[in-house]
Amino acid sequence: MTEDTVPRRQFLLGAGLAGTALAAGITGPATAQQPASPAPAPAPASAAPSSPEAEPFVTLTALEAAFIVAAVDTLIPADELSPSGSDCGVAIFIDRQLGSAWGGGAKMYRAGPFVKGKPEQGYQLALTPREYFAAGIAAANAWTRKTFGKDFDRLPAPDRVAALEAMEDGKAAFENFNAKAFFSQLHAITMAGFFADPIYGGNRDKIGWKLLGFPGLPATYADKIDAYRDKRYVADPQSIADFS
């Protein structure tokens, strides 16, 4: 299969189940030698509740998008409480964040010299978040190819879980990249996408807030502190867009 046989436009559609399935069928440079395998496609219990139109990615390449979609769907699998991470917009959220000023290293001190330092000294790389994720995704795919024989997004669900667990536990030996730190960043941005105001592209239909019982942004609880002492306060969550 050559790249031309897969519609490139559709690689860049990141949202929803369609994105997942297509992404899993990607033939990228790194996977060109491998036989294409069918998408693992774990069936979500509920379909995407909104946003029928899939949205294009801003900064992620098709290969990166496939990784991110597979990762967020493994971190946030579809079940009775929510659709999968990508169906909730988390992959789109990550894409937009990496394409944002933050992703480009805004407000970050980037002068050298660059020295590895102690963990206590925090992040010491020259890479912007966008560059960091690019390098991390490439390193993760290289490692899963070595360990599982395929790029991460093409692994069956149990292997994806095993791969992420190995990264989280510091047992995945990426070449020239800190797998544990990468997992930590991946997990953090995924959670941010699932729980941030939907205006940033994730947390579709306020699904993250609904599962917690977080009411979003009402103006006041001054009259509710005493009224709801030891009693659950239930409200249909309101987001920024609801007030706009």
Place this chain on the structure above:
Amino acid sequence: MATKLKETDAVVVGMGFSGAILSRELTKAGLNVVGLERGADRNPAEEFTLTRLRDEFRYVVRLELMQDNSIDTITFRNAPDELALPIRRFGAFLPGEGVGGTGIHWGALHWRFLPTDFRIKSVLTEKYGAKAIADTMTIQDWPVSYDELEPHYDRFEKLCGVSGQAGNLRGTTIAGGNPFEGARSDHYPNKPIKTGTGPAIFTDAAKSLGYHPFPVPTATSSAPYVNPEGITLGACEYCGHCNRTACEANAKASPNVNVMPVLRSEPKFELRTRVFVTRLVYDKQAKRVTGVVYTDMKTGEEYEQPAGIVILSSFVFGNVQHLLLAGIGEPFDPRTAKGVVGKNYCYQFEAGSEAFFEGREFNPFMGGPGMGTAIDDFNGENFDHANLGFFGGGYILCANGGAPPIGGRVLPKGEPRWGVGWKQAEAKWYRCNTRFNTQGSVYAHRDNFMDLDPTYKDALGRPLLRLTYNATENDHKMSRYLVEKMEGVIKAMKPTHYEVHNRPKNFTIVPYQSTHCTGGTMMGSNPGNSVVNRYLQAWDAHNLFVQGASVFPQQHGYNPTGTLGALAYWSARAITEKYLKSPGPLVHA
């Protein structure tokens, strides 16, 4: 070559709480004041608005109001023999930027230090003997007493509309307040804010153990209130969003809401924003700072602003860096322990905990950092340290700090953090937990200090400040003791499950811990032990007054802002009542 501007009576470097208070007091005394702020102007009418503020991602995660590290940061190492590296994005502490400074995004817990804190070295010596204090513990008495500062504490509490319950009114103990506090001349201006379910359970448990719980004093007004500047504050909405952001109800105090409105309409005050002060112009012979040089970030032009009085009121790191760059005062040398500038960097040593009450409903998204109950039984010298093997202490707090969904979730150990079963765990535990923390003191250690970094520079070409800091054995012992006491109260609350988190051995610059950085331009009784005198006047430049927590000789077991504000009023009074009449050293060395 900097363009020299017309001299002004006073120039203020940094427009946080200290800068705003000094600007206000000096203009009231008739001086023309220029306020310089390197960050943006932050006008509440435009920026402290809904829905803008109800955005955890923008403010808490992406740190909208915090210092831009691409322009300026500090370097950090744990010990003097290590290589310091730049903090590329702030994490452990989060200095603010722009008008209002760190006084916008603070949690607004508003405390006074204990009377014994101000003479801590003498008290420890009297009680336990001089030998009990290790040579490396470089603590000092403050050159000002609690009684001297009391009227200024009172004034700052009124400016901020603090809500709380007095525990000691002019020597009379009042039930429900903090019985350990120093005598107050007046009540708090506002009644305590409401209590959440978790703190209410904590109160009962603490009482059952014989402790003395009380509502935390918070600079969040519990009812509409007009402060002495004539500014009307709103009542707290318990929105749960105030940490790391501003308050649209004008209930949480900030320089922007509580002082700046009167300054903005004051003809004697001129505010210049996005101007970056790069150096103080120091005349060593005359022992004066003749002015400051700044770069206007909007035009790229460099200016020199001459001034009769210079108020240095940036964050701790900026204050120390300015003095070191200008050569004002002798830099601290850790090898010889001589010198004072950069000495006694201290911090807040906090440890946290959470308790889960399965099946109960705490509505954790309601409230704010100040909605809590504390006990002060294990702070400072409120308890006997004989045979404990450490000095210091802190208050223990249970609070409903608000639980925004990205950062405010917490799960018991053993629950999945992602994948199958994770969402179920979040749904089960999010609404039924409450949080605790200990506000531990940090008594100065000789190895913890600040100097200039030999390698890294800021965007304006100046050497970065280098911080050398680690937790000490004393800190750890003190903290474990507090955690043990905290755990005792938590057990008495009978939770389903709880976890306590002692601090790791080494201080790390991630994750967030506290922005209570102190020291480096200590106040003291003579030039040999301090950078500024009791009126915050530099020993080596009589027209330079250094403000903020950088003047603390060490950090005690309370949030620093109450004391910082009191010191600003105390210093302002010395300038307007003494210095203006007779410019020169207010204390003779």
